[in-house]
Amino acid sequence: MNNLFPAHLDIHETYDLKGSTVGREYDEAKARENPRAVLKDVNWIHRHKQLEFGPEKRAFLSAQLDRDKEFLQTVGVMDYSLLVGIHNVQRGNRDNLRRNTLKVFSPTPRRQPSKAKTAKYQIQTTGTELAEQDLPDGLREDQARFIFYADDGGYRATGEDNRSLGTVYYLGVIDILTPWNTKKKLESMWKGLSADRHKISPVPSHEYGERFFSFLKAVMRGGDGGDTFLPKEDREKEEKGKEKEQVQEEKENTSGEAQPAEPSSSGQ
Numbered sequence: 604m605n606n607l608f609p610a611h612l613d614i615h616e617t618y619d620l621k622g623s624t625v626g627r628e629y630d631e632a633k634a635r636e637n638p639r640a641v642l643k644d645v646n647w648i649h650r651h652k653q654l655e656f657g658p659e660k661r662a663f664l665s666a667q668l669d670r671d672k673e674f675l676q677t678v679g680v681m682d683y684s685l686l687v688g689i690h691n692v693q694r695g696n697r698d699n700l701r702r703n704t705l706k707v708f709s710p711t712p713r714r715q716p717s718k719a720k721t722a723k724y725q726i727q728t729t730g731t732e733l734a735e736q737d738l739p740d741g742l743r744e745d746q747a748r749f750i751f752y753a754d755d756g757g758y759r760a761t762g763e764d765n766r767s768l769g770t771v772y773y774l775g776v777i778d779i780l781t782p783w784n785t786k787k788k789l790e791s792m793w794k795g796l797s798a799d800r801h802k803i804s805p806v807p808s809h810e811y812g813e814r815f816f817s818f819l820k821a822v823m824r825g826g827d828g829g830d831t832f833l834p835k836e837d838r839e840k841e842e843k844g845k846e847k848e849q850v851q852e853e854k855e856n857t858s859g860e861a862q863p864a865e866p867s868s869s870g871q
Contacts, residue, residue, distance in 0.1 A: 609757065609773065611696075612696060612756075614696070615638070617640070617641045617645075618687040620822075621643075625803050626643050628644075628649075629642045629643050638698065644832070645837075655823055656823060660758065660761050661825070662828050663750055665823070668816055672812040672815060675829065676808050676809050679808045681805070681812070682805065683779045683780060684777060686774070688772065689770060690757065690770065690773070697745070757772055758771070788805075791803065
């Protein structure tokens, strides 16, 4: 899967999603000051984001990501991610963000093992093509070939009735040239000493692909959400935060209840 940021539209939020949650958070204070910041998995989870797709588009995207994942596992690469650009149709271009926004998702070519070069070529040239039998009736030929580019160059959000919503996503699998080699194995061992080794970024290519796909399925509408991918201590902290908010809300509701009526004054 490969895609581009549009030159004519503002990208209001950008996320780099790997399915890893250790060291995968951009400082929210800095993000508020920089609307072009590339946010990460933990930001996505804490902001309660979802890929808002109805049944048809959800099926297309899931099938494509599954194909990409299987191919990348076959050639033994890892550390890739799904870059997600979000355009809010209602906000449009009034913020004028596009002037300094990245335009291309695809990585810069580098010297890497031949298998990785093959992976890059295959994904860029065939990744967005869908088999004819996978497509619903009524799609035009250009839509069938470029389904992920069909809505203003992107993939528009839809509801459960498959009707369009006010968000357009620009999606691309990037950084697909990193092999699972000795360097990455040592990095995995080192990071695994201080964190859950299944949640750090460097894991074997097969495990990486399965986690990547599972995470993206979880954060699509109808999925289980990304909370289960957080490290245990982060989940516990988040649960305590929710409990605290609930207690505060109950206090506010209690204080807002009708006060007892003042005693009526008796005539002298």
